[in-house]
Amino acid sequence: EKGVGSNEFAKLLDMIETYYGKKATAVMPIEAGGVNSMLPIAAAARLGLPMVDVDGMGRAFPEIQMVTFTIGGQSASPMIFIDEKGNLGLMETVTNKWVENICRAGTTACGGSVLSVEFVMEGRMVKEFGVHGIVTRSQELGRTIRAIKNCPEGMTPEQYFLDYTKGHRLFKGKIADLVRETRGGFNFGRVVLDGIGEDKGRSAYVEFQNENLSCVADGEILATTPDLICLVDTETFTPVPTDALKYGKRVLAVGLECFHLWRTKEGLDLAGPRYFGLDTDYIPVEQRCKK
Template sequence: MRKIGLQEIEDIALGAAVLGAGGGGDPYIGKLVAMGAVKECGEVTLLDPEEIPDDALIVPIAMMGAPTILSEKGIGGNEYKILSDMVTQFYGKKIYAFMPIEAGGVNSMLPIAAAARLGLPMVDADGMGRAFPELQMVTFTIGGMSASPMALTDEKGNSVIFNTVTNKWTEELARAVTMSCGGSVSVALYCMDGASLKKYAVKNIVTRSQKLGEAIRTVKDCKEGTPEENFLRFTEGFKLFKGKITDVLRETRGAFNFGKVMLEGINEYKGKQAFIEFQNENLTAAVDGRILATTPDLICLVDTETFHPVTTDALKYGKRVLVLGLKCFEMWRTAEGLDLVGPGYFGCETDYIPIEERVKGGDL
C-alpha cells in the first residue's frame, strides 16, 4: 500500500504511454484529468493485488473509443459516479477498489481520477500489461471471465448496462453505442472478485509504469553510457529502427484509429526504410520488407532525444523516432492468447514469432 500523488502521476502517465504500444490515447490529456482529481480530492491509495480480500468487488474503469476523438471531445466529470452507481446497484455490493484495464496514456489515468473523486483505492494490476484495441483482448478472457455486466456512459449522462453472451459480443454492441455517442465513452467492465484478480491479472503494472516513467525523466542524468544505451537497458527493449517519419496514413473507422507510418532511416539506419501498421496500437514493424516485430509483443515509438513516447494519434511528418520492441506478458504467447491478439486476428499475413527470435534473424 502506498500513495499516488502528482509526481507519481507524471511518471505513471509517461511510462504507461510507452507500454501502450502507440495506443491508449494522449498521455497529456489523461494526466490532466488525474492530476485535477488528485489536487481537488487528495492522493490515491495504491494496493498490491495480494492485499485485496478474495471476496472484494474490484472494478476496472476505462475510456472506450478512438483516442483522437477523446482529445477533442473530453470527459464530462460525472462519468465515474454514474458508473459506480450502476455497478453497485447491479451487484448489490459496495466497490472495494478500482483498477486500470490496460496500460496507456488515458486508460492508466482514468482509474486514478475515479479513485480520487470517489474516495476509493486503486489496485496495482491490469488486464493486458500493455494496450489493445478491443474489449475482449484481456487476460481475463483467457481465464474464462465475462466482460459483462458492463456499464457505459457518455459525457452527457446517457448510460446503459450490457449483459452479453460472449466478450466479443460485448465489444460489438458497445462499439456501436460508442459510435452513436460520438466516438468515445467511459466504461466499467470485467468486474471481479479479489481471487480472480490475483489469478489472471497482470500484476504491478502501475509500479512498472511509474519506474519506467521515472527512468525516462532522469535518463540523461546517468553517469555511464549514452542516454539511448541507458534507455534500452532499463526498458529491456530491442532497438528495431531509428528514422524520420516521411508519411502517415490514418483514418478513423468504427471508433478505431487505423493506419500506417513510413520511416526513412537515419544514423546507422541511413538508406533503409521501415513501416509500422496500427489499429489504435502498433501491430507490425518491418524494415526493408523484413518483419521484426508483431503483436502481441510491444512496438513503441519514442522521440530520439527525450525518449518520450509518440502515440499513433501524435505521428507527424519529420518527427525523428526510435522504434523499440518489448516482450509481451507471457500469457499472450499461449495458444489462447494468440487467438485473441496474435497477428492473424488483425489480418497480418505472418505467424507470430517472439521478438527475441525475430531480431536474431530467426525463421521468418
C-alpha cells in the same frame, strides 16, 4: 476533447453496486496506455476506493475483449457506460467480443467517448490472471525517461533506455510518409520511416490499429503483436503514439516482450498477428532480433 464531469464515476458505481447487491471494494485500469490508464486513478480518488496495481494487458490493445481476464474465462459483462450528456446504459452479452462490438457502435453514436465499467470480478481472478505491478512500472518508466539525460557514465541515453526497458532496438528513422484512416471507430494506418544513423539507407514501416501491430524493415518482419512495438522520440525518448505521428519526426522503434499469457494459444487467438489480418505466425521479438 470531452472531459469527465463531476458525477459520472458515482453514477457508474451506484449502478454496478445496485446490480450486484453489494459494495465495490477497489478499482483498477484495464490497460496501461492512454487515458484508460489515468481515469481509474481519478475514479479511485473521487470515490474513495483503493486502486489495485494491476491491469489486464500489460500494454494497450484496441479492443475490449483483448485482456488476460478473457483468457481466464471472466465475462466482460454486465458492461455499464455513461457519456457526458448523461446517457446511461447496461448491457449483457453472450461473449466479450460482443461487448466490444456493441460498445464500439454506442461510443461512436455518443460522439466517440464514453466512460464504462466492465470485467467486474473477484480478487482471485485478479491474482491469477492480472498483470501485476503495471502501474508502478509505468510510474518508474516515466521517472526514468524524464531523467534520461542523466544516464550513467559510459552509456548513451539510447543505450540506457534500452537497458532499462529491456527493449530490443528495431529501427531508427525519420517519418517519410503517413497514411491513416478512421474506420469502424478505429484509427488505422501505416507510417514509413527512412533510416537515420546506423540505419541510414534502409527503410521500414509500422502498421497500426490504434496501437502498433507490426514493424517491417527492408522486407523483414522485426516484431508483431502481441509484443509491444513502441515509437519514441530520438532525443527525449518520450512515447510517440499513433495520433501524434507527423512527417519529419525522428523516432526510435523499440520492441518489448509482452506478458507471458499473450504467448499462449488463447492469447494469440485474442491478439496475435493473424487476428489483425497480418499474414504471419507469431515469433517472439527476442527471437526475431537474433536473426
